[in-house]
Amino acid sequence: MSLFGSLAISGSGMSAESERLSAVASNIANANSAVGGGGQPYRAREVVFQAVAPQDDASDDPSSIGMAGVKVAGIVESDAPTHTVYDPSSSFADSNGNVQMPNVNPVDEMVNMISAQQDYQANLEAFNVAKTLAMRTLTI
């Protein structure tokens, strides 16, 4: 039934948006982490969204493009240049006394967070509407 499909699609949207929010939280939390994985400074992470057909649908059917949920296709690390901070006292400083700091841009992260919040709310609204309609149908 279509209304359950709406619930599934909105659910996929909410889960994808919350993953995006997790990436923002991770970036903000590590904005000053001089050491991330592999001894390198932390790099900002971004989620990549992809539209997917519902599982019971033929995914290669071009006409079903309208019935797409969303999923996180992958998480990419930003290739923006890292900040260089002069701090000779740091144990991570190189021979010139420079420390490589993460390439997290707080402004980008805040904008991303607001956008994720709005999208999440929109998904939640659509979910609630579909739920209300399904309940209304039961009282016909």
Add this chain to the structure above:
Amino acid sequence: MAATIDTGLDFFRQVLALRAYRQEILSADISNASTPGFKAVDLDFASALSAANTSSRRLPAEASTKSGRVWLVDDARQMKVPETGVPGEADSFVKYQADGEVTLDGNSVDLDEEKVTAAANAVQYEAAATFTSQTIRMLMIAITGSGSAQSGGS
């Protein structure tokens, strides 16, 4: 006799199914509001409904010539539920929204507009549900001869 008791209800069944289908499409637009390259789509409801109506009117006629009585469930097609639950060829009336603004990442979903359309569609779904209830009530009045008899809902 051509008319069956669900003749009027069948129309509402299609309206409800198509409204639910459109709600699903709008949900998909909303959930892909940040997906790069996603193009917003919508269902041409009026065309889909009239197409569903013309295709469903054909079926009882065929059934009646074969079985003689429409209301007898001796033809498998009368019990057949469409696989998607959506009448007609509704898929072919899903169209891209052409007038939307496309962002730099190739996404054409206007979140506010989608929300408004989804809300309007929900109200129209509720309206169709109410009409369905009233039609059932009318049938109940015709059957019982009294308006105070049990009704099919509010």
